[in-house]
Amino acid sequence: REATEMMEQIVHWVREVPSGLGRPLLAGTPAAEPMAVPMMLLSLVAQLGAEDEALMHRYAELGDWCTQRILRHVQRDGQTVLENVSEDGQELPGCLGRHQNPGHTLEAGWFLLEHASRKGDPELRAHVIEKFLLLPFRSGWDPEHGGLFYFQDADGLCPTQLEWDMKLWWPHCEAMIAFLMGYRDSGDPALLRLFEQVAEYTFRQFRDPDHGEWFGYLNREGKVALTIKGGPFKGCFHVPRCLALCEEIAL
Amino acid sequence: REATEMMEQIVHWVREVPSGLGRPLLAGTPAAEPMAVPMMLLSLVAQLGAEDEALMHRYAELGDWCTQRILRHVQRDGQTVLENVSEDGQELPGCLGRHQNPGHTLEAGWFLLEHASRKGDPELRAHVIEKFLLLPFRSGWDPEHGGLFYFQDADGLCPTQLEWDMKLWWPHCEAMIAFLMGYRDSGDPALLRLFEQVAEYTFRQFRDPDHGEWFGYLNREGKVALTIKGGPFKGCFHVPRCLALCEEIAL
Numbered sequence: 001r002e003a004t005e006m007m008e009q010i011v012h013w014v015r016e017v018p019s020g021l022g023r024p025l026l027a028g029t030p031a032a033e034p035m036a037v038p039m040m041l042l043s044l045v046a047q048l049g050a051e052d053e054a055l056m057h058r059y060a061e062l063g064d065w066c067t068q069r070i071l072r073h074v075q076r077d078g079q080t081v082l083e084n085v086s087e088d089g090q091e092l093p094g095c096l097g098r099h100q101n102p103g104h105t106l107e108a109g110w111f112l113l114e115h116a117s118r119k120g121d122p123e124l125r126a127h128v129i130e131k132f133l134l135l136p137f138r139s140g141w142d143p144e145h146g147g148l149f150y151f152q153d154a155d156g157l158c159p160t161q162l163e164w165d166m167k168l169w170w171p172h173c174e175a176m177i178a179f180l181m182g183y184r185d186s187g188d189p190a191l192l193r194l195f196e197q198v199a200e201y202t203f204r205q206f207r208d209p210d211h212g213e214w215f216g217y218l219n220r221e222g223k224v225a226l227t228i229k230g231g232p233f234k235g236c237f238h239v240p241r242c243l244a245l246c247e248e249i250a251l
Numbered sequence: 252r253e254a255t256e257m258m259e260q261i262v263h264w265v266r267e268v269p270s271g272l273g274r275p276l277l278a279g280t281p282a283a284e285p286m287a288v289p290m291m292l293l294s295l296v297a298q299l300g301a302e303d304e305a306l307m308h309r310y311a312e313l314g315d316w317c318t319q320r321i322l323r324h325v326q327r328d329g330q331t332v333l334e335n336v337s338e339d340g341q342e343l344p345g346c347l348g349r350h351q352n353p354g355h356t357l358e359a360g361w362f363l364l365e366h367a368s369r370k371g372d373p374e375l376r377a378h379v380i381e382k383f384l385l386l387p388f389r390s391g392w393d394p395e396h397g398g399l400f401y402f403q404d405a406d407g408l409c410p411t412q413l414e415w416d417m418k419l420w421w422p423h424c425e426a427m428i429a430f431l432m433g434y435r436d437s438g439d440p441a442l443l444r445l446f447e448q449v450a451e452y453t454f455r456q457f458r459d460p461d462h463g464e465w466f467g468y469l470n471r472e473g474k475v476a477l478t479i480k481g482g483p484f485k486g487c488f489h490v491p492r493c494l495a496l497c498e499e500i501a502l
Binding site (some may be wrong): 120121159160162163164165166188217219220225227231232 | 356409410411413414415416417468471476477479482483495
């Protein structure tokens, strides 16, 4: 049916010819693998497999392939996760290579935790908790004002993105899912405490007590920077997915 | 020589086939004319003509054409300048159409003032001062913390750009040039006072008294948000152009 045809097309784009993904590349663009690509594909593998055992078997090898590609973003002797690596899995030069996105790493984290559950692989689970949950939280949580930074630089330099120190709703959604799932799968109470820390900040800062829904964009200090509740990137997706998954995990 | 050949190529791209400008368009992108295109071309006309009288005559019609295209961005019965208009000069629907960039409007303002001087056209000069200098300053200057906003929405709605309320160095450079040039050309002391207001904010907030150079990116309150002094968009361009032109105007 339509979904599996589309899936074949996407797999072709990801693994063979990338022309259908993203924007046409300009000459001189450095060849880089953004973590987004294997990560989103792993999420599709999980979605399609959840509904259909035949599809689950069909995409099992693809899920392993995605996992290996995501794990290559753990760099510097396992001390950091980088958003972009070279096509052969090495750190890239310059700020592109040092670029970090803590919310994205945490989101990849719970995709990988689900994969580890499907595989029954406790070693992968422990690795993912350490590298994709605890590392980005340690470096990405603002010690001064709370909340997760949007972007960081692996050397601690100033990122070049103007919005790097803003607090966005979606990294906090992903962090809540990741820590609650990590707690469920490992039983480690430290992960439950981190879930509570993120949830406390999130419901205090993003929720609009007067008119419902969540704001999406706070400045570093936690003040609402954009009053919009929906926009080009904030739709009806991250918040309900987070709340539904957390409720499902907590049951 | 090389510069005029390149100029012919650019004129071809701007007036006939836009394939060489910007990024390849994706299907579904609304046809829009960003003010940047005729504005940058007008600046090239001025640069090439300044060095060579034959080139000045050769590009005179092109300068008029650019001016007419820029003036089409004055919309809503002359009450506002919009960054993007349709190809036939109408306001576009949605936030793309309402998008405003006060610093860009002020920069276009002094390009147009130079054109009005070359033409000896006091009517154009008065129109430009009203629409491209005073309008963006009135709407774009932050009454609370001072400084020019980066982006605004013509209906006063919240812009969708995360960095909309940041204070960037270059709009302040362009504003200083525009107001000082407007004062020189018109003799209106109100424009000199606006120059002084912008210059006072600029030298107080952007200059680094300890290590020289200017910071480029402040948050709304005027605190340094990015500690970098150079980056993908801040090079050795706006600051020296501003200081050199202001000194030249003041002589």
